[in-house]
Amino acid sequence: xxxxxxxxxxxxxxxxxxxxxxxxxxxxLSFSLVLATFVGWKNYKVQNEQRLQYKKEVRxxxxxxxxxxxxxxxxxxxxxxxxxxxxxxxxxxxxxxAGVSIFLEAHKQNSVNFSEASFSNGMLxxxxxxxxxxxxxxxPLLIIFVxxxxxxxxxxxxxxxxxxxxxxTWKDLLWGKTFGLLALSLSIFIPFIILTIILWxxxxxxxxSGDSVVRxxxxxxxxxxxxxxxxxxxxxxxxxxxxxxxxxxTLLASWIFFIVIxxxxxxxxxxxxxxxxxKIPFLANIAEDVSKEGDSHNxxxxxxxxxxxxxxxxxxxxxxxxxxxxxGGFIMAEGExxxxxxxxxxxxxxxxxxxxxxxITKLASxxxxxxALKEVSMILTASDYSTYTDFQNQAEQYRYGLAQKxxxxxxxxxxxxxxxxxxxxxxxxxxxxxxxxxxxxHFTKISEAVSKNxxxxxxxxxxxxxxxxxxxxxxxRIKTI
Amino acid sequence: xxxxxxxxxxKIFFRNTxxxxxxxxxxxxxFVGLYFGKTFIERQENVVQKAINLQKENTGNNYxxxxxxxxxxxYHNKFSVANTATKWAAFSNGQRDINPYLISxxxxxxxxxxxxxxxxxxSSLLMGNIDLGFVFIxxxxxVIIALSYNILSSQQENGVWILxxxxxxKPHLIIWNKLLVRVLVIFATAFVLxxxxxxxxxxxxDLIFFSxxxxxxxxxxxxxxxxxxxxxxxxxxxxxxxxxIGLWVGLAIVxxxxxxxxxxxxxxxxxxxxxxxxxRQGYHEKWDLPKNVTMEPFYKHYPQLKQxxxxxxxxxxxxxYYGMQQMGDDQALESRKAMEHKLENRQQFASVVALFFPxxxxxxxxxxxxxxxxxxxxxxxNFVRDYHEKVRLHFYPVIFQEQKVSLAEVEKxxxxxxxxxxxxxxxESVISLVLLSLILLIVGNLNFRRLFK
Numbered sequence: 001x002x003x004x005x006x007x008x009x010x011x012x013x014x015x016x017x018x019x020x021x022x023x024x025x026x027x028x029l030s031f032s033l034v035l036a037t038f039v040g041w042k043n044y045k046v047q048n049e050q051r052l053q054y055k056k057e058v059r060x061x062x063x064x065x066x067x068x069x070x071x072x073x074x075x076x077x078x079x080x081x082x083x084x085x086x087x088x089x090x091x092x093x094x095x096x097x098a099g100v101s102i103f104l105e106a107h108k109q110n111s112v113n114f115s116e117a118s119f120s121n122g123m124l125x126x127x128x129x130x131x132x133x134x135x136x137x138x139x140p141l142l143i144i145f146v147x148x149x150x151x152x153x154x155x156x157x158x159x160x161x162x163x164x165x166x167x168x169t170w171k172d173l174l175w176g177k178t179f180g181l182l183a184l185s186l187s188i189f190i191p192f193i194i195l196t197i198i199l200w201x202x203x204x205x206x207x208x209s210g211d212s213v214v215r216x217x218x219x220x221x222x223x224x225x226x227x228x229x230x231x232x233x234x235x236x237x238x239x240x241x242x243x244x245x246x247x248x249x250t251l252l253a254s255w256i257f258f259i260v261i262x263x264x265x266x267x268x269x270x271x272x273x274x275x276x277x278x279k280i281p282f283l284a285n286i287a288e289d290v291s292k293e294g295d296s297h298n299x300x301x302x303x304x305x306x307x308x309x310x311x312x313x314x315x316x317x318x319x320x321x322x323x324x325x326x327x328g329g330f331i332m333a334e335g336e337x338x339x340x341x342x343x344x345x346x347x348x349x350x351x352x353x354x355x356x357x358x359x360i361t362k363l364a365s366x367x368x369x370x371x372a373l374k375e376v377s378m379i380l381t382a383s384d385y386s387t388y389t390d391f392q393n394q395a396e397q398y399r400y401g402l403a404q405k406x407x408x409x410x411x412x413x414x415x416x417x418x419x420x421x422x423x424x425x426x427x428x429x430x431x432x433x434x435x436x437x438x439x440x441x442h443f444t445k446i447s448e449a450v451s452k453n454x455x456x457x458x459x460x461x462x463x464x465x466x467x468x469x470x471x472x473x474x475x476x477r478i479k480t481i
Numbered sequence: 482x483x484x485x486x487x488x489x490x491x492k493i494f495f496r497n498t499x500x501x502x503x504x505x506x507x508x509x510x511x512f513v514g515l516y517f518g519k520t521f522i523e524r525q526e527n528v529v530q531k532a533i534n535l536q537k538e539n540t541g542n543n544y545x546x547x548x549x550x551x552x553x554x555x556y557h558n559k560f561s562v563a564n565t566a567t568k569w570a571a572f573s574n575g576q577r578d579i580n581p582y583l584i585s586x587x588x589x590x591x592x593x594x595x596x597x598x599x600x601x602x603x604s605s606l607l608m609g610n611i612d613l614g615f616v617f618i619x620x621x622x623x624v625i626i627a628l629s630y631n632i633l634s635s636q637q638e639n640g641v642w643i644l645x646x647x648x649x650x651k652p653h654l655i656i657w658n659k660l661l662v663r664v665l666v667i668f669a670t671a672f673v674l675x676x677x678x679x680x681x682x683x684x685x686x687d688l689i690f691f692s693x694x695x696x697x698x699x700x701x702x703x704x705x706x707x708x709x710x711x712x713x714x715x716x717x718x719x720x721x722x723x724x725x726i727g728l729w730v731g732l733a734i735v736x737x738x739x740x741x742x743x744x745x746x747x748x749x750x751x752x753x754x755x756x757x758x759x760x761r762q763g764y765h766e767k768w769d770l771p772k773n774v775t776m777e778p779f780y781k782h783y784p785q786l787k788q789x790x791x792x793x794x795x796x797x798x799x800x801x802y803y804g805m806q807q808m809g810d811d812q813a814l815e816s817r818k819a820m821e822h823k824l825e826n827r828q829q830f831a832s833v834v835a836l837f838f839p840x841x842x843x844x845x846x847x848x849x850x851x852x853x854x855x856x857x858x859x860x861x862x863n864f865v866r867d868y869h870e871k872v873r874l875h876f877y878p879v880i881f882q883e884q885k886v887s888l889a890e891v892e893k894x895x896x897x898x899x900x901x902x903x904x905x906x907x908x909e910s911v912i913s914l915v916l917l918s919l920i921l922l923i924v925g926n927l928n929f930r931r932l933f934k
Contacts, residue, residue: 021723032735039742050751054758061762066769076765079757096745097579097606099598101757113596114753116745117579117606121828121855122848123744123841125609126737133738141730145723248719249627252726256623261510264615267608268517278528279599280561280583284535354602361608385604422794 004168008176013183016146025142026188029134033192036131040089041203051081051100059438067427069414071332074406077105080395080439082112085382086204087215090196091132093383096124102392104399104439106336106406109343111279112392131196132377135189135223136370137259140230143181144251147234149244150177156244160480170475174235178471181231182224189227193220214446219380225464226373232467233369239478258368263361266371270360276353282346289342294335304331321416329410336403344396351389358385365459372459379453382443386452390444398439405436490658494666503624504670510616511674515571515681518612522571525582529563532583533896536561544888551879551886552799560872561585561896564861567852567903569689571682573614575853578606584865588876590809591869592760592817595862596753613678614847617671617697618840619733622704625667626725629708632659634718646933653929656712664705671697692906693850699914700843706921713928732840740834740841748827752820756813763812767805778811779804783874789881800881803873821859828855836913846910852901864899 016022058079065073080102088095099112117124127133151173154160163173197216201208234251241247277285294303311323311330320327365372378384413428450457494500540558547554564582581599609615633656636642646652675694684690711724767775772793780787791800835842848854872894879886 032739035739036742039746043742043746046746046749050749050754054751054754057758061758068769072765072768076761079761081754094603094607098603101754103593103757103761111598111600113598113757114750115579115598115603117576118596118598119750119753119824119827119855120576120579120741120744121831122576122845123737123831124741125844126741126840127734128745129735129738129742133734137734138730141726149719245631245718248722252722253627260619263608264611265513267605268611271602271605272517272520275524276600276602278525278583279581279597280528280532280535280585282600284539287539350600354604357602358604361604385602388603419796421796423796425796 002172004172005176005179008168008173009179009183012150012177012180013187016180016184019146022142022146022184025145026184029138029142030188030192032129032134032138033131033188034195036129036134037089037192037196037199040092040130041199044084044086044089045203048084051083054079055081055439062436063430063433065430065433067430069425069427070406070409070432071106071329073433074106074403077103078398078402078439079103080398080441082388082391083441085387085443086200086212087219087381088383090130090219091377091381091383092128092130093132093378093381094385094388095383096120096128098388102395104395104402106332106403107339109340109347109396109399112395132374132381136226136374136377139185139189139227140255140259140370143185143227143230143234144248144255146184147177147181147231148238148248148251150181150235151239152241152244152247155480164480170478171471174239174471174475177235177238178228178231181234182228185227185231186224189223211443211446215380215382218446218450219377222373222376222380222460225460226369229369229463229467232471236470236474240474259370262364262368263371263374266361266364267357270357273360274353274356276350276357282350286339286343286346289346290339293338293342304334307331307334323416325411326414326416328416329407329414333404333407333411336400336407340396340400340403347392347396354385354389362455362459365456366462369460369463372456372463375453375456376460379449379456380446382449384453386449387444391441394441395439402436486654487658487661490655490662494659494662500628500666503627504666507616507620507624507670508673510620511613511670512677514611514613514616515674515678517610518574518614519571519682521574521578521610521612522566525566525577529565529583529896529898532561532563532585536585536896537892540891541888544891548888549885551876551884552802554886554891555588555876555880557587558891559585559587560868560894562861562865562868563896563898564858565898565900567901568682568684569693569851570853572612572678572684572693573847573851573853574610574612575848575851576855576858577853578610580855580858582861584861586865586869588803588806588869588873590760590764590806591866592756592810592813593764595865595869596756613674614844614851616674618700618844618847621667621671621701622729622733625663625701625704625708626722626729628663628667629660629705630712630721630725631718632656632663633712633715634721637715638718652933656929660705660709664702667701667705668698671701688905689850689903693847696843696846696850696906696910696914699911699918700839703839703914703918703921706918706925710921710925710928713925713932715928715932732838736838737841740831744827744830748823748830750820750823752816752823756816756820759816760809760813762809764805764809767808772801775801775804775808779807782807782811783877786877786881789878791881799883803877803880824855824859836909837917839914839917842910842913846906850903850906852903857901860901861899868897 017026062076062078065076082098082100082102084095096116099115099118101114102112103110149156151160154163164170233254237250237254238244238247241250294301307330308320311327312318312320315323317323323330361371362375365375375384379386409428409432413432414426419425444452536559543554543558547557562584564584566577566582570577578601581597583599584595584597586594631638633642636645642652645655649655671694675690675697678684679686679690707728708725711721711728714720776791776793789800792798795801831841831845835845845854849856875894876886876891
């Protein structure tokens with residue numbers, strides 16, 4: 001960095017803080033950051049602890065079930081609660097709009113219920129105060145308010161000509177002003193991040209996982225790129241505008257357009273182009289496919305009749321009751337396999353539709369740095385859409401495993417003779433229940449999360465490159481007077 | 482003189498292309514909002530229409546498969562209830578994307594079914610919908626700010642103000658006229674959009690129309706009052722623009738977002754998770770307990786069902802089964818009530834803070850008048866509860882006497898439509914908006930007097 005750039009950067013940084021309004025705004029932002037961290041962390045703690053407490057209770061109740069028929073256990077099922085990632089205190093992402101609890105039982109895929117949004121009467125629609133929100137939405141405003149006249153004011157007061165005569169090039173000036181603005185955001189951001197890391201360390205008793213540390217480092221890098229991009233845009237608009245007032249108007253209008261209006265529009269357009277089905281027709285389509293494949297409830301169904309015949313032939317018996325294993329369990333295992341395959345196929349298509357809906361917004365992040373960073377931030381704090389579908393997938397896998405395990409127990413341990421109307425039902429020992437492991441949600445590894453969502457990361461990188469190029473090559477178009 | 486001045490200002494206003502652009506943007510955004518809002522509701526209505534036939538079809542299929550075993554038939558058969566959108570829901574979609582508008586339940590335990598959500602893309606829920614309500618609440622204030630932040634300061638900055646002051650004894654009349662022109666233009670734009678909504682959404686010219694229109698005009702007046710207040714300090718254009726945008730960011734983003742954070746910390750809803758656990762346990766554990774553990778409380782709940790014969794010796798009977806299901810609901814009753822209480826607390830909190838923040842006030846009031854808020858969803862849930870109870874009590878005797886049910890009897894219970902009764906606009910919403918605007922106008926006027934002395 002040439003000496004000139006450094007001098008200009010230092011000068012404009014000092015100037016900014018000498019302004020009382022800037023100082024007040026900076027203090028206000030720091031205060032909101034600390035508040036957001038504190039309350040965000042507390043919310044994370046409280047909600048996660050609740051979920052973990054109920055998770056423990058679910059396990060305890062599962063194991064405490066007395067001897068019974070395994071199929072009863074399959075219907076007793078399991079409750080899974082979506083855990084929050086420890087970094088989700090930083091960025092709430094879709095957390096509040098995604099459900100928390102899901103009931104996992106045989107034959108049936110239930111919805112994830114009880115999102116925070118379902119408890120809200122609409123105020124949530126204005127947003128939630130989080131660290132990410134302050135950094136993404138309010139920091140650009142600070143940069144704009146401080147930087148809109150960083151060059152136009154020099155031009156208006158006539159100092160610009162003097163500066164450019166004194167061995168300072170336009171490039172130096174632009175870089176210097178950009179770094180000055182960047183330094184302003186970092187002067188709040190860096191102490192805050194250090195504070196956050198210390199707080200995080202203390203609260204988790206320095207049990208930081210390597211994965212989370214990498215996530216946080218990338219997050220810091222991402223936000224610095226974002227502040228840099230906004231600083232470049234601000235400096236350039238100030239240089240290119242005819243005066244301070246049009247510069248401010250342009251910057252504020254862009255802020256409103258890119259941060260308030262565009263995200264809603266792109267998402268609405270996505271929903272419009274790729275409409276997603278509603279639950280009732282969605283389930284009806286699945287039911288239709290299931291009945292095409294074979295209906296285990298229907299004794300005359302050809303698919304199951306074929307299985308029955310081949311089994312009778314293989315074991316050389318004339319009645320399913322004489323088979324050496326539980327026939328009912330075998331048929332249910334087959335049914336579970338078919339239905340969950342069909343369900344997964346439909347769910348996959350549905351997820352594809354949702355991804356298509358989101359793709360418009362993702363593409364728009366090449367036009368809008370805010371959208372690029374927003375997505376990156378959600379991915380890194382595991383509060384994004386793909387983490388949510390990952391939870392759904394893991395829960396469904398667990399559900400399938402549980403149902404099949406119970407079917408297997410039935411096949412192996414339950415007699416083929418149905419008890420008469422007044423006889424005791426067949427049961428197996430409760431010792432079997434422990435063999436079904438507890439549901440543990442595993443967050444995606446950061447390397448995988450990055451490669452799965454490469455578009456978002458490339459969009460942010462794109463903005464970094466574009467900003468650098470913009471300063472290097474805009475010089476020709478800027479007028480000094 | 483006064484009238485001439487007004488016409489003159491009007492002319493100046495329309496000579497400025499950026500003012501015209503701003504109005505055109507508002508109109509366009511308004512039409513886009515109308516379109517998106519309407520298609521959103523239309524899609525829901527289509528689903529409801531389809532669901533009517535689907536329920537009929539499913540009932541037919543279930544009857545074919547399980548008709549011989551009435552208990553089993555009702556184990557499978559679903560009854561749907563639709564929360565019919567008011568026409569205004571297209572104006573303000575509210576919470577209709579988050580809360581299910583169609584609930585299908587079997588005769589089994591209700592607590593395990595009533596909270597099931599519809600399929601939704603959480604990313605879309607996060608970004609929110611675009612509807613005309615959004616345009617009025619978020620974008621109109623921004624345009625008001627853009628059009629009026631410099632009506633005094635720009636005159637001061639280009640030196641015209643000194644000339645004007647020397648030529649007139651009432652310089653504030655000029656400012657008033659400029660502001661009045663903008664009020665009229667913005668109100669006219671709002672009028673155009675409301676008229677468009679009236680026809681496009683097939684609204685009626687009723688009390689709700691005038692309530693919502695009035696509320697919006699009051700809301701816009703508040704923003705004009707805020708602009709008036711800020712410019713009355715006689716500061717520079719840049720100062721005015723920055724503080725007004727700051728005010729907008731505060732009222733439309735930071736304050737509601739902070740309150741949300743506070744709200745969810747102060748009123749967490751662990752009762753929801755508790756409810757799921759209790760409902761499941763309350764039902765399932767009964768399988769392993771003596772039958773009277775189920776039947777005694779069940780008879781207590783429904784003394785009229787005691788008349789039907791119950792064979793305790795039978796390993797399994799539907800009588801017992803439906804009794805066990807009821808136990809799940811009964812056991813979860815306490816946490817359900819606790820959850821309802823929490824939600825009431827939350828709504829109460831929101832309606833109190835709304836008194837101080839016009840953005841929240843207007844959004845919540847419009848949602849409420851449009852029947853797309855949380856309260857209408859909770860009312861809908863209660864309606865589903867009542868309907869479910871009605872279906873249960875109608876068919877319990879058939880099941881418990883192990884009789885065959887006729888298809889025609891079941892088909893009488895087709896998809897049920899729920900229509901939310903609309904509660905009128907609350908007086909305190911109006912008072913809060915009027916008071917806040919008045920305070921700003923009065924203080925602003927005092928400032929002006931000082932400025933023009």
